Amino acid sequence: MTPKPVSDLAQRxxxxxxxxxxxxxxxxxxxxxxxxxxAQMLEPYCDAINITDSTGAVPHFSNIAAASILIENDxxxxxxxxxxxxxRIAVQADxxxxxxxxxxxxxxxxxxxxxxxDHPEAKPVxxxxxxxxxxxxxxxxxxxxxxxxxxLDAKPNLYLGAAVNPFVPPFEERALRLxxxxxxxxxxxxxxxxxxxxxxxxxxxxxxxxxxxxPPPLLxxxxxxxxxxxxxWLRENVPGxxxxxxxxxxxxxxxxxEQQKAGxxxxxxxxxxxxxxxxxxxxxxxxxxxxxxxxxxxxATGLSKPERDK
Amino acid sequence: xNKVRAFESTYLxxxxxxxxxxxxxxxxxxxxxxxxxxxxxLKKPLFGCQMCGQCILxxxxxxxxxxxxxxxxxxxxxxxxxxxxxxxxPDMKCVWVRAWDNSTQMAVFTExxxxxxxxxxxxxxxxxxxxxxxxKKNDS
Numbered sequence: 001m002t003p004k005p006v007s008d009l010a011q012r013x014x015x016x017x018x019x020x021x022x023x024x025x026x027x028x029x030x031x032x033x034x035x036x037x038x039a040q041m042l043e044p045y046c047d048a049i050n051i052t053d054s055t056g057a058v059p060h061f062s063n064i065a066a067a068s069i070l071i072e073n074d075x076x077x078x079x080x081x082x083x084x085x086x087x088r089i090a091v092q093a094d095x096x097x098x099x100x101x102x103x104x105x106x107x108x109x110x111x112x113x114x115x116x117x118d119h120p121e122a123k124p125v126x127x128x129x130x131x132x133x134x135x136x137x138x139x140x141x142x143x144x145x146x147x148x149x150x151x152l153d154a155k156p157n158l159y160l161g162a163a164v165n166p167f168v169p170p171f172e173e174r175a176l177r178l179x180x181x182x183x184x185x186x187x188x189x190x191x192x193x194x195x196x197x198x199x200x201x202x203x204x205x206x207x208x209x210x211x212x213x214x215p216p217p218l219l220x221x222x223x224x225x226x227x228x229x230x231x232x233w234l235r236e237n238v239p240g241x242x243x244x245x246x247x248x249x250x251x252x253x254x255x256x257x258e259q260q261k262a263g264x265x266x267x268x269x270x271x272x273x274x275x276x277x278x279x280x281x282x283x284x285x286x287x288x289x290x291x292x293x294x295x296x297x298x299x300a301t302g303l304s305k306p307e308r309d310k
Numbered sequence: 311x312n313k314v315r316a317f318e319s320t321y322l323x324x325x326x327x328x329x330x331x332x333x334x335x336x337x338x339x340x341x342x343x344x345x346x347x348x349x350x351x352l353k354k355p356l357f358g359c360q361m362c363g364q365c366i367l368x369x370x371x372x373x374x375x376x377x378x379x380x381x382x383x384x385x386x387x388x389x390x391x392x393x394x395x396x397x398x399x400p401d402m403k404c405v406w407v408r409a410w411d412n413s414t415q416m417a418v419f420t421e422x423x424x425x426x427x428x429x430x431x432x433x434x435x436x437x438x439x440x441x442x443x444x445x446k447k448n449d450s
Binding site: 088111112115126163164165169172183192 | 379380381382383384385386387388389390391392393394397398404406407410411423424426427428429430432
């Protein structure tokens with residue numbers, strides 16, 4: 001008998017069903033409501049919601065608290081853990097605490113350097129890297145023990161994910177890096193923003209070649225650009241986001257008040273181009289501070305919940 | 311012979327010699343002092359060595375991963391700039407872009423870059439990587 005899937009996301013991906021995930025922008029609020037409202041805008045359109053871990057090295061709502069609030073509201077979270085703010089002691093403590101709150105999907109990333117954010121004078125941790133973050137959590141998952149060997153009362157039920165960025169150098173290495181993370185314990189992958197379809201296809205070809213056509217579930221990261229100015233800001237200020245000139249020029253052709261619409265359309269085009277590729281298991285929508293656009297993108301690409309499983 | 315190949319050959323040569331010496335002398339204090347001093351004196355100017363005590367240079371194209379501002383030991387982060395430079399230090403080539411390029415030029419250790427490196431043991435900082443590596447093999 002195969003073991004019961006640990007989460008709805010795991011169940012979909014393990015059954016080869018197309019998955020849609022989205023990232024919620026964590027509000028700078030001291031109450032639950034603002035977060036719940038944003039997450040509820042996304043929930044009807046996606047299978048699970050990513051909770052970032054003070055992304056961009058800017059302090060935001062605690063990822064574990066946010067995930068617990070989502071669970072209270074029957075929304076499945078994918079909680080992101082970065083290596084920037086926690087050493088191996090804090091990581092292990094937080095993983096078991098999060099598990100007790102009902103968190104099952106954990107997504108491991110390196111994390112942006114502190115220099116990126118609004119507290120550049122902070123001390124970065126990086127006790128672990130994204131791969132050893134995975135091996136550390138996977139050790140808890142498979143053995144029920146801390147790295148020290150001390151035992152928990154049971155093995156945590158976790159579904160681990162990891163990031164892959166096919167859009168920045170060293171390009172040839174990126175598919176191998178995904179497989180290294182897979183070996184380290186990652187069961188599913190989400191990519192950085194995809195604006196360059198050709199680059200993505202060459203990455204996917206290499207991945208399919210290396211895995212004999214059976215790669216682990218991979219969700220393509222997409223997101224709408226609000227304006228040409230925002231696209232330039234994203235390219236220059238968010239590490240690892242590659243926005244090709246032709247994408248910006250396409251949006252820039254429109255007057256300012258129409259650029260928002262053009263940005264959503266460009267995103268829809270990208271989703272349409274990648275969703276049927278062999279090796280693509282789903283999409284991951286990152287609409288920074290613009291949750292309302294997710295419904296439009298998902299509906300227009302025929303990926304709404306009722307349509308997608310037809 | 312290029313620089314990467316030369317470093318790789320030197321590594322293999324040292325490995326051969328020290329595999330014989332460390333099991334015999336690895337616990338003697340003057341020898342430990344000699345190893346720590348020579349590792350500092352040679353690897354610091356050549357590779358920017360930070361004496362982590364767990365050298366994996368031959369698995370990373372002879373580029374020290376501790377030179378990465380995030381001290382990543384298992385490959386590049388997702389923040390590498392389009393020109394291959396570091397997210398944190400825009401004027402510096404990403405350590406892992408260099409490591410990847412170099413590893414393709416190696417004769418023996420081309421694929422070692424794909425191995426999963428364990429969590430760094432910070433308690434070994436400042437000690438001899440050669441003794442830690444070959445002494446440990448001897449114990450087990």
